[in-house]
Amino acid sequence: MIDWTHWHNEPFLIGGLIFLGWLYAILTGPWREQLAPGALYPRRHAVKFYAALVIFYLAVGSPLDQAGERYLLSAHMLQHQLILYPAAVLFLLGLPDWLVRPLTGRPGLRPILRVLTHPLVCGVLYTAVITVWHLPSFYDLALQNRPVHIAEHFSFFGAALFYWWPLLSPSKEFPPASYAWQMLYLLAVLIGMTPVFAYITFSTDVLYPTYEYAPRIVDGLSAAADQLLAGAMMKLVGMSVAMIAFGVSFYRWFQASEARAGKKQGRDCTG
Template sequence: MPRSRIHPSLAIGLISMAVIYFVGDAAFDGWSTHVSIPLGIGGLLAGYAACIGPWRARLGGSAPVPREQWLCFVTACLILFVSLTGPIHDISDSYLFSGHMVQHLLITLLVPPMLLIGTPDWLVRRALRPAPLARLERLLATPLVAYLVFSGTVAVWHLPALYNSTLIRLEVHVAEHLLFIVTAVIGWWPVLAPARELRPKIAFQMVYLLLLPFPMKIVGMLITLSDSVLYPAYAIAPRIWGLDPLADQQIGGIMMWVPAGFVFWVTLAAHFFRWYGDSRSQDLGEVNVVPLTRERVL
């Protein structure tokens, strides 16, 4: 019987995190992080490596996970680490609202899709075997529910009173980031669920992707067009890069308004071309074949 080995994704992920930390520490004269972040991401990598490695057979995985798929998952974890630590963390927490928006866009529009793409379909099917989890998935994966959960979370946390509390209390800030990541996974689930049978029809996916960016765009527009500083912590923060508080706020709002929508449009385009390709294949497969008879040969 072959000996079970730890999947290489764990070593690559942990070593890469260590390299980022130590190189960043030397380059930036320090790399700020909270111990919970590398521990949490390391735990996620360890669980993933165990599931696609030594536990794969018992969880229903017949073939090894392709290298590009597990590298996508590991890369998502590394982007999450960079987003929550080091310069991005320092700038977003202590200096610039626009820096905070960069962080939020990374953990809602880049990390969750990559985590879903990196998760094998058989692992999700196995996780949803318990009836309560299957029922919860059916509820949260309903496009309207997923839409409201994700969009509502983004909108509510940008209300000045709640947002300002994240800059004062660490536990509130941690809760905000966890909710952003979890609800973003829910928001992306209808179009990127690892098991395709869990997604709605491709036409509904495209409509969903067409509508998904609008709440974030509206929030970004309101922030951009505000003529006063909505988040006082940034008004009293030390100024860097010559940005005054209102200009910084406008840049952050524009990031939510314009570039954020680009991610959804790219995903929509990918879904459209997949739908078009599938339709073409189906049309070619339905071409009538005339039976070969003696009269036709002659």
């Protein structure tokens, strides 16, 4: 059964998160003057960045990992939602423009980054990564093989950064897409993700043997019901987050349109 006192403390996980936190502190602290002369300490960015690290650890290092790896697909799905949404969003929001400029500002990298950060590439990459990992052969392999499971979670996080880039890019060289394109992008990715949502939610068979034969730790929650819950969670959370983002983009697009119309009317009156 689940040991609710067990938290992962592997050196690569704890050490990696501590290293990222230390590197961020160095770059935004002692080295800030070299990267962005005159810039103030990005306090709000820092809070978001460190919150992203905490959420990532809660997703993969807490007892939730044991529940998702051995017993419940729905628990594993919750892990993925934490990685794909709050962790990735806060990570990007925690990066000031001047912190990513040494990478995005390199002339030699611009052609590659221009392709990689294009909304079409970001959307296809995100959809492909999530879909492939949810195929039974890959998904169960990750559950049975710890290094593969780690690779799965890091690839989810990387794919999520690409997914959110056209919406939340911190870079002036590769800024977010226009609001109109953001709305189209969000709808397109939702449509692209529908097959994997439907595959998990409406399958008449239990797709993943690990969960089919796992001890039932929640009374009344069969493997089939757990799978239905996981698929519904995947669909509803993903759709809700996308619709919130769509609403924000629509509001900003409307505000920008009103501002442009106001300026045009002012010029006409002046003329």
